Amino acid sequence: MDAVSSESEIDTVVLDLGQVLVDWEPQRAHPHLSAQAWHAVAAEIDFHALNLRADAGETWASLEEEVAAAWPQHAGFLARYAEAFATTLTGPVPGMPELVGEMRARGLRLLGLTNWSSETFPHGRVAVPAMHELEAIVVSGDLGLVKPDPAIYQHLLDRFDVAPARALFVDDRLANVEAARALGLHGHVFTDAASLRRELAGLGVVIDPPA
Structure with missing residues (x-):
C-alpha cells in the first residue's frame, strides 16, 4: 500500500x-406504474420526505400506515417500496x-x-x-x-x-x-x-x- x-x-x-x-432509482420498486404515474403518486404523498423520515429511523410499517390513512388510494405504495427495495439499487x-x-x-x-x-x-x-x-x-x-x-x-x-x-x-x-x-x-x-x-x-x- x-x-x-x-x-x-x-x-x-x-x-x-x-x-x-x-x-438508486426508487420507481423501480413499482414496475406496474409508468414513470409519469409513479412521480404523480410520489409527489402527492411526498415520498421523498417520507423516505427521509425512514432514513431518520422511523419504520416503513408506521409510514405505510400513515399513508394508507391519509391517501387510501395509495395504500401499499410504501410497503411495496420497502419489500422491493433491492430492485431500486441499479x-x-x-x-x-x-x-x-x-x-x-x-x-x-x-x-x-x-x-x-x-x-x-x-x-x-x-x-x-x-x-x-x-x-x-x-x-x-x-x-x-x-x-x-x-x-x-x-x-x-x-x-x-x-x-x-x-x-x-x-x-x-x-x-x-x-x-x-x-x-x-x-x-x-x-x-x-x-x-x-x-x-x-x-x-x-x-x-x-x-x-
Whole structure:
C-alpha cells in the first residue's frame, strides 16, 4: 500500500453512498406504474420526505400506515417500496469501484456517511461491493440523525477521531456538502468519478485514471 504523500492536504475521505457509490432509482420498486404515474403518486404523498423520515429511523410499517390513512388510494405504495427495495439499487456508479480501490491503495482512510433506513441498508451491502472497502459506515437510521444535521457529522468525527481539516467529504447534495464545510471539512459535490479525481488532485492526491 502506498502511503499518502506528505504534500497531500487530506488523509481521510468520507463518502456518501446513494448516487455516489450506488445508483438508486426508487420507481423501480413499482414496475406496474409508468414513470409519469409513479412521480404523480410520489409527489402527492411526498415520498421523498417520507423516505427521509425512514432514513431518520422511523419504520416503513408506521409510514405505510400513515399513508394508507391519509391517501387510501395509495395504500401499499410504501410497503411495496420497502419489500422491493433491492430492485431500486441499479448498480455501482460508473468508475467509483475502481476509484475507491485506488484511494485505499494510496493509503487514504475511507469512511461512509449515509442517509439510509436501517431496515433497507443491508441490501446496500449486498449490491455495492465497494462498501466493503470502507473502514466503517455511519448509517443515519441507526442514529436517528440525518444529513445535513451537524450532529451526524460530528458523531463521525468524534467516533473515528477524524481531523476535519484533513478530511474530504463527498456527497451529491450541495446542502450536505455545505454542512460538512461549516464543520471544517473539505467538501466536494459529486457528479462523477472523473470530477472527484480532479478534486483529489487539487488536494495533493493524484490518482491517474485507469488506462
